[in-house]
Amino acid sequence: MATADLASDTEELDPFDAFNRAMGAGIVEDPYPDFARSRAQGPIHGGSGFTLDGASADETLPEELPGLFTAYSFEAVQQVLRDNETFSSSGYSMVMGPVMGRSILEMDEPEHHAYRALLQQAFTRKAMERWEAEVVKPVVDRLIDRFAADGRAELVRSLHFPFPMTVIAALLGLPDSQLDDFHRLGVELIAVSVDPERARVASAKLGELFLEQIERRRQQPADDMITLLCQAEHDGQRLTDDEILAFLRLLLPAGAETTYRSSSNLMCGLLTHPDQLDALRRDRSLLPQAIEEGLRWECPLLMIVRIAVRDAEVCGVRIPAGSVVMTNLGSANRDESRWEHPERFDIFREQKAHLAFAAGPHTCLGMHLARMETAVVVNALLDRLPNLRADPDHEPPRITGLTFRSPSALHVVWDT
Ligand code: HEM
Numbered sequence: 187m188a189t190a191d192l193a194s195d196t197e198e199l200d201p202f203d204a205f206n207r208a209m210g211a212g213i214v215e216d217p218y219p220d221f222a223r224s225r226a227q228g229p230i231h232g233g234s235g236f237t238l239d240g241a242s243a244d245e246t247l248p249e250e251l252p253g254l255f256t257a258y259s260f261e262a263v264q265q266v267l268r269d270n271e272t273f274s275s276s277g278y279s280m281v282m283g284p285v286m287g288r289s290i291l292e293m294d295e296p297e298h299h300a301y302r303a304l305l306q307q308a309f310t311r312k313a314m315e316r317w318e319a320e321v322v323k324p325v326v327d328r329l330i331d332r333f334a335a336d337g338r339a340e341l342v343r344s345l346h347f348p349f350p351m352t353v354i355a356a357l358l359g360l361p362d363s364q365l366d367d368f369h370r371l372g373v374e375l376i377a378v379s380v381d382p383e384r385a386r387v388a389s390a391k392l393g394e395l396f397l398e399q400i401e402r403r404r405q406q407p408a409d410d411m412i413t414l415l416c417q418a419e420h421d422g423q424r425l426t427d428d429e430i431l432a433f434l435r436l437l438l439p440a441g442a443e444t445t446y447r448s449s450s451n452l453m454c455g456l457l458t459h460p461d462q463l464d465a466l467r468r469d470r471s472l473l474p475q476a477i478e479e480g481l482r483w484e485c486p487l488l489m490i491v492r493i494a495v496r497d498a499e500v501c502g503v504r505i506p507a508g509s510v511v512m513t514n515l516g517s518a519n520r521d522e523s524r525w526e527h528p529e530r531f532d533i534f535r536e537q538k539a540h541l542a543f544a545a546g547p548h549t550c551l552g553m554h555l556a557r558m559e560t561a562v563v564v565n566a567l568l569d570r571l572p573n574l575r576a577d578p579d580h581e582p583p584r585i586t587g588l589t590f591r592s593p594s595a596l597h598v599v600w601d602t
Pocket residue numbers: 275290291292302436437440441442444445448485486487490491542543544547548549550551552553555556
């Protein structure tokens with residue numbers, strides 16, 4: 187197909203730069219003081235709270251929309267996300283539909299429930315244990331092998347960015363020869379806001395690549411996620427090729443980008459709080475709570491959107507049917523009525539559920555995988571790079587971004 191062939195003709199694209207350009211890294215340093223001011227005005231109120239370049243998103247709202255609200259408090263965000271009969275996810279079809287296909291993200295009940303029940307079969311605890319030993323650890327070790335003898339490295343580019351995408355390729359059972367193509371096309375797809383045409387071409391090309399794999403698994407089942415998806419059955423239903431394709435495309439932004447950012451954010455917190463890094467180095471039983479604190483403190487994806495399909499009330503505020511409701515996960519995770527000094531990174535704080543993986547029926551399907559991947563990467567770094575610490579020859583790392591947040595670099599040194 188002519189459009190798909192174009193993908194291989196395009197000039198070299200640096201995946202890392204494309205990601206960051208797409209997500210506006212560096213434009214916004216710290217939106218949290220603004221979020222705190224918004225929270226102080228009320229748990230949920232009108233407007234988007236976005237002031238990227240001085241212009242509020244409210245000014246660009248199409249006239250037919252009766253309203254735009256943003257939920258800022260933990261309670262308001264949780265209430266919106268839990269009630270998916272009132273607050274629909276269908277808005278995703280406009281943003282992601284053209285490049286993803288009809289993915290689970292945009293589905294409402296009862297379709298969502300049935301589809302999720304099928305997908306869930308590929309994410310069992312048993313699968314997770316196997317993936318950890320057979321996929322994630324080897325991928326992380328291979329990447330660290332490349333720089334372990336050097337005594338210094340920039341971790342985002344050499345480790346955090348490539349590892350989740352490589353893990354997904356391995357889980358899908360893609361042959362090594364397709365890894366580079368997969369990586370490049372995945373990045374082009376994700377960078378849809380930078381270059382929609384390139385994203386569309388990448389989507390078609392990925393579709394061809396995945397379809398070939400699906401057909402192969404249908405004829406000859408293998409021990410991988412595509413086979414699991416082909417075989418999954420719920421109430422006599424199976425996934426169609428288009429449904430599998432939409433899910434596989436979604437795995438790139440949903441599974442790779444978020445994990446790259448969340449694991450970088452945790453390392454950033456640890457490197458800038460050396461006492462906590464030392465405590466964790468000495469006592470790895472602290473790792474699960476460190477991972478949750480990293481997710482709470484700097485969640486990688488800050489905003490998700492819903493549309494009110496009927497009149498509703500959230501924390502005493504009337505939301506008319508048809509309103510767009512943004513839920514600010516970042517703000518909810520820094521709600522001072524739930525966490526003391528929420529701006530502090532503190533792996534020792536009392537553990538309370540956060541909203542980095544959202545809440546309700548659309549709660550992240552890959553959260554256990556994300557946690558496991560992060561644990562593997564942090565453990566491997568601490569085990570293999572003695573006395574790992576921030577490189578004193580560089581500025582301390584910092585996290586930037588608005589809807590997606592992470593550090594663009596993590597310069598580190600260790601003893602060799
Ligand atoms: C730290 C890493 C991750 C974060 C912060 C994260 C965050 C989220 C959030 C906030 C949602 C809800 C979106 C919405 O309701 O609009 C979501 C959904 C989802 N995530 Fe994740 N995610 C992460 C990792 C992963 C991984 C590793 C996978 C799979 C490989 C994954 C697969 C999914 C899927 C399939 C959904 C859609 C679930 C549904 O609509 O029912 N995520 N994720």
